[in-house]
């Protein structure tokens with residue numbers, strides 16, 4: 007295929023020559039059951055997908071499910087009680103980790119309250135609440151046993167295993183609860199707890215928890231790269247601008263890869279190791295689209311999705327030929343967001359990145 | 371698929387044991403193409419219910435059922451399940467005699483002067499006359515307070531009513547009254563109040579002023595219990611003269627929509643109405659067979675799984691439903707997508723399962739009479755050959771040959787909490803970009819099964835330019851994806867067959883009030899895309915030369931506002947249409963791509 011890209015296309019803004027079909031084909035909705043679903047992450051062999059979904063009539067919150075592509079079957083692997091989020095397969099093991107509030111004795115009460123609210127027919131804007139009782143757990147699919155990996159008060163979640171399965175990088179808001187806050191900080195906590203979220207690393211058994219970031223603004227969406235670095239998203243203090251960053255697992259060499267002056271988040275590495283895919287609302291506050299940026303962040307990111315409604319949380323398959331993402335493009339009952347799957351054109355992605363101009367700095 | 375619409379509800383989840391369906395792609399693919407090309411060929415002449423073409427199509431389907439080893443239903447020897455229906459009505463010479471006290475009767479007859487309404491009893495009735503305005507009764511449940519018969523004694527009388535609904539009423543009033551303006555509904559209201567007959571006159575201030583109502587196509591087997599006819603202004607003149615008022619002045623009073631404008635008895639005149647409606651009875655044939663379970667059914671809950679599609683179509687489009695332009699009128703309507711595609715899919719599912727173990731019976735149904743109003747499937751559920759409680763689910767296929775952009779719409783998912791999970795599982799392998807719609811009140815045979823409380827689904831790939839036109843031909847079918855529709859459905863059927871659990875039926879509330887369908891007399895020439903979930907009304911096409919085309923609207927446009935009413939879905943749109951007036955330009959705001967545009971559409975009269 008000859009790609010309709012000119013050398014100057016990225017900087018001249020004539021990227022309209024590119025379209026979603028340049029990169030994505032056979033786009034289709036993967037999850038249809040339940041009110042919403044998202045955060046689909048592949049098993050290392052690419053045969054399964056773990057994701058969160060609101061599909062249990064008795065629990066209005068996310069639970070974790072594993073979908074088997076060979077049989078089409080889906081099974082819940084989280085406890086069923088409380089809220090869960092951000093699951094991840096542990097390479098070389100039968101463990102899956104996820105964040106969960108099921109040990110909170112009030113979990114059932116919250117479920118019932120939320121169900122009553124929904125039954126009342128009232129609507130409110132969907133918002134993730136950064137439950138301070140959220141901790142990270144790992145369930146062993148073979149034995150069915152669940153072990154707790156974090157215990158600190160404050161939201162612990164948004165983690166990923168290292169390629170060798172020995173380490174976990176994650177996000178924690180414990181900094182808001184383990185010390186006395188100033189009056190200004192206390193006000194900030196009531197306004198938006200995510201301000202306190204920082205990146206942490208620990209061994210896969212939960213030992214050796216170490217903090218890697220120490221600055222204002224929400225740090226999260228953390229994953230390891232193939233070459234053992236960490237990619238994540240850092241929010242500026244104002245909570246509106248976020249960018250994709252990388253660093254070493256000891257916290258050194260922090261590098262900013264994007265600079266849209268918008269909310270750029272949910273980075274994930276393509277298995278080629280050549281680029282990251284991520285979501286950004288560069289084109290309008292409510293209009294998230296998927297973009298990609300080269301590994302070094304040297305070039306201007308390239309837009310991937312062109313469909314109305316939320317598109318985000320892109321995760322390429324381990325063989326690099328497919329991409330799972332979360333989208334509200336289905337409208338109707340799916341407008342709350344569901345997982346989509348598409349064929350991914352890596353060659354077109356490489357060509358478009360090559361043709362992109364140097365990274366621009368936004369006017370502020 | 372027939373031309374109607376409607377909505378809604380909630381759901382839960384359930385778990386099913388799954389196994390992988392076997393579907394031989396290449397063999398199925400070529401056979402599916404053959405099925406569609408055969409059924410949609412000229413030889414079958416558009417498969418009009420009761421026609422020789424329908425019989426040929428039934429023969430073809432039966433030979434295919436025999437080839438795969440299907441049998442007639444238990445206790446039967448034939449795959450054909452005949453049903454009787456009214457193929458058409460015509461006026462056999464209706465007359466009206468008007469007698470003023472002390473004078474000789476004046477006699478009126480002839481198709482342009484006095485014509486029976488299609489649902490009238492064939493009978494004679496005489497009596498005094500009462501003018502009952504527009505003859506509209508809004509049910510009390512609507513809290514609107516409009517009853518044309520309030521304070522009127524019409525017992526054993528003959529009422530005269532205006533056609534349509536008040537011309538000068540405000541938009542909201544018109545919108546409500548329009549829903550009860552169907553002539554059948556008006557006849558029912560008159561009969562319930564004891565009237566013996568009803569005369570309809572088209573007022574001088576209305577479209578089609580003074581003309582009689584054309585005899586519409588009506589599939590009812592019997593009359594409505596009332597003698598009813600429409601009469602021309604000429605025939606009405608002597609009656610009006612007896613009242614001492616002018617018809618125009620009387621209509622103008624009623625046109626205000628004021629519920630306190632009362633009807634009145636017309637003194638010194640009696641009429642004798644002799645209606646003669648000839649109903650032509652015909653027989654249509656459902657074709658139904660089954661593949662028996664391959665294991666003993668002991669302990670199996672609800673031992674039947676059913677798949678079905680209508681195989682009839684519009685013939686040459688002469689009995690209604692055709693959207694053919696003038697240049698293609700009376701040509702064979704091939705119905706390749708509608709619904710050779712669905713019929714071929716049911717055959718493909720049968721083929722696949724004929725080679726596989728079956729824990730339940732698989733019913734394979736091919737309905738006729740669908741285009742005339744779901745006649746065949748209705749006949750089946752009304753007098754089922756086995757109790758429908760034994761049917762665990764019914765899957766319907768109507769217009770599934772036009773997959774575009776990998777999209778497949780599955781409707782009626784609200785009929786069981788189990789459907790979303792089951793569809794998700796089966797679709798992992800099939801790979802469609804699924805659109806689920808809960809509403810089972812669809813203009814296809816799934817409606818009959820929903821009414822019979824059977825958990826059901828219907829598959830649909832969307833409306834298109836060739837919908838109900840001769841040009842719906844086999845060369846326009848997307849065969850590769852049509853075969854995948856069969857694969858997806860086979861995955862669902864496999865799970866239904868193997869599961870101990872069966873889908874629990876959930877009743878979905880119908881969103882819209884169905885008292886008399888709106889007297890839709892207005893023609894806009896828009897073809898809504900019923901499969902779409904976009905905000906606004908997506909046009910699947912526009913009718914050539916119609917008002918929409920003249921307004922510059924085209925396929926793919928999304929109407930977001932019409933006559934000041936914002937449009938977010940098809941229901942808003944049909945509601946808004948009731949507010950439009952013939953010949954009066956209405957502002958239309960629409961999206962073409964990301965471009966917001968405006969135009970003016972002038973509705974014309976539907977004849």
Ligand SMILES: [Zn+2]
Nearest residue numbers: 371372708741
């Ligand atoms: Zn049709």
